[in-house]
Amino acid sequence: MICLENLTKYFPSRGGRQVIVDNLTAVFPTGASVALLGRNGAGKSTLLKLIAGTIRPTSGRVLSTGSISYPVGFQGSFHPDLTGVQNTRFVARLYGVDSDGLVDFVEEFAELGGHFRMPLRTYSAGMKSRLSFGVSMGIPFDTYLVDEVTSVGDGAFRHKSVQVFDKRNENAGAIVVTHSPPMVRRLCNMAAVLERGQLHFYEDLDAALEHHEYNLTLPPDRLRS
Template sequence: MVRLENLCKSFPTRHGRKVIVDNLTAMFPTGASVALLGRNGAGKSTLLRLISGTIRPSSGFVQSTGTISYPVGFAGSFHPDLTGVQNTRFVARLYGVDSDALVDFVEDFAELGDHFRMPFRTYSAGMKSRLSFGVSMGIPFDTYLVDEVTSVGDGAFRHKSVQVFDKRRETAGAIVVTHSAPMVRRLCSMAAVLEQGKLTFYRDIDAALDHHEYNLTLPQ
């Protein structure tokens, strides 16, 4: 279970403060795979980072009953001057898992070849996402935060990514940001639409997608 209690987050801009999350109280149920929908700029990635604890809220707090992954796809999770192997070992120590086992899993999964032993700053965006997804899937979290990473790579790699994610969802929940309606239906059992700092939850995936599609027609 992940609970948001009176959660607020805003950032200063040239035109005043932009509110990303507005006094939000909500609960993501234990074991559920929830699609987080919203148009570009709605704050989906920011909300994932608030839930993971990688950024601090302006006010309010996040509670959870288990471990939460860092946001998969977030490049800020890794040190640019460390290699893929070194970053993997650092994350393993951070979360208390076997570093050799995690390195073996990531090396096999991410398909980075020689780049796995090169500095992270030399990686392309796709390679960064592969490393991020591999490290996260190699650790048994209770809730996985996934930000569009299943769209990275060719068809074979996407298929492998979904298979690994399916296996993890047998024993864990997830909050998944994706713009793909087929992926929402494939991976998620419920959905939440983020608009103007508010979340609307749906048990009916099609109703959530209809709400999201309607929001896309509105002026920003």
């Protein structure tokens, strides 16, 4: 279970401040795979980083009864001058897992070839996402945070990514940011729509997608709070 207690995060902006989450209290149930929906700029990726602890809230806190992955697709834990192998070993030490086993998993999964032993600064965005996804899926977390990474690569790679995700989801939960309705239905059993700093939870995926699609037709100042 992940519990957000009076969580607030804002950033300074020319207009005063940009509020991402506003005194938000919510619970992501244990073992649930929750699609996190919202228009571009709503703050979905920032909320994932708050849950992961990679950025600090302005106020409030995040509580969890289990381990949480870093947001897949976010390479903030990776050093650009280290190779893919070295970055993988660094993350293995950080989370206390076997580094050789994680390297073997990532090398087979990410399909980076010789680039796996080259500095991260030489990688394309897609290669970084493959590495990030592979490292995260190779570690047994209680909740996985996934930010659009299943859209990376060709059809065969996406299919493999979903298969690995399904395997992890047998014993773990997830919060998944995606703009793809088929992916929502394929990966998730709940959904939450983020708008104006608040979350609206749905057990009915179709109702959540309808809410999200309706929001996309409105100017931001007409979204409900």
